[in-house]
Amino acid sequence: MADGDVDLAAAARELVAEAARFAGFGWMRATSGNLSVVLGRHPLRLAVTASGGDKGELAAGDIVLVDSAGRLLPSPGAGPATAGESPSRPAARPSAEAALHARLVAATGAGAVVHLHTLASVRAAGRHPGGLELAGLEMLKALGRPADGPATRLPVIQNSQDMAVLGDAALATLEPAVPALLVAGHGLYAWGEDLRSARRHAEAVDWLCALVTDG
Ligand SMILES: [Zn+2]
Structure with a gap:
């Protein structure tokens, strides 16, 4: 493991806890969404x-290792594929969406990505297909944006089943x-x-x- 690399076991503990937290929010309904750490x-x-x-x-x-294309890699220390596996439980594999996580972290330098099918994000993307223009909101500071001044644009892209x-x-x-960013008819990615x-x-x-779609 090179300097600065994160340990897989530690990342797995963090991802499991975070997924449970988001599931508790109702943000990962019906097995949707995925979370990643570089x-x-x-x-x-x-x-x-x-x-x-x-x-x-x-x-x-249930935490897997992937490469820059979102392809499954062998997990270090996992041992033989059959060791300890339940016959009723198929081997864990990444979602196709892992490829987008990889592209986002490569492009932005982020260390983690969350992808969620939240109702509010789907509603907002449907109502604002050209993107959301947000200004005059204290909550923008949580995105590292000013609460006042020029509007912040939250991009919306069209959904596709083709990850490329x-x-x-x-x-x-x-x-x-x-x-x-938001994906129309789908959800959100944040990093x-x-x-x-x-x-x-x-x-x-x-x-x-939720704010721009309520009321
Ligand atoms: Zn999705």
């Missing part, structure tokens, strides 16, 4: 929640000073230097989305 950058490696599991009931074995198309759209619309920071950004984005 473990190393040269080459890029991320720990990411596996596809399919109830995000309120994850265990360390979705990734290209995301990178083409990134606002350098805004650590989040930060670590998982705690990404959580703060996701909470702020969801709050702002």
Whole structure:
């Protein structure tokens, strides 16, 4: 492990706890969404929640290691694939969305990404397909943006089942000073230097989305 790399076991503990927290918010309904932490950058490696599991009931074995394309890598120290596995429990694998996590951290330098199918983000993206213009709101400070002054634009991209198309759209619309984007009909991505920071950004984005769609 190179200097600065994050230990997979420590990242797994953090991701399991965070997924349970978000599930408690009702933000990871029906196994949706995924969270990731950067473990190393040269080459890029991320720990990411596996596809399919109830995000309120994850265990360390539900956190997988992926590369810069979101492809599954063998987890160090995992041992033989069959060791300790329940025959009724399929091997954990990453969501296709892990590829977008990898592209976002490569483009922004972020250390963690959260992807959530929150109702407010879907509603806001549907109502503002060209992006949200936000100003005069104290909550913008949670995104590192001024509460007053010029408006902050929260990008909205169209959804796609093709992760290359979705990734290209995301990178083409990134606002350098805004650590989040919305995907129409889908949800939100937020990122930060670590998982705690990404959580703060996701909470702020969801709050702002609720604000512009309520009433
Ligand atoms: Zn999704």
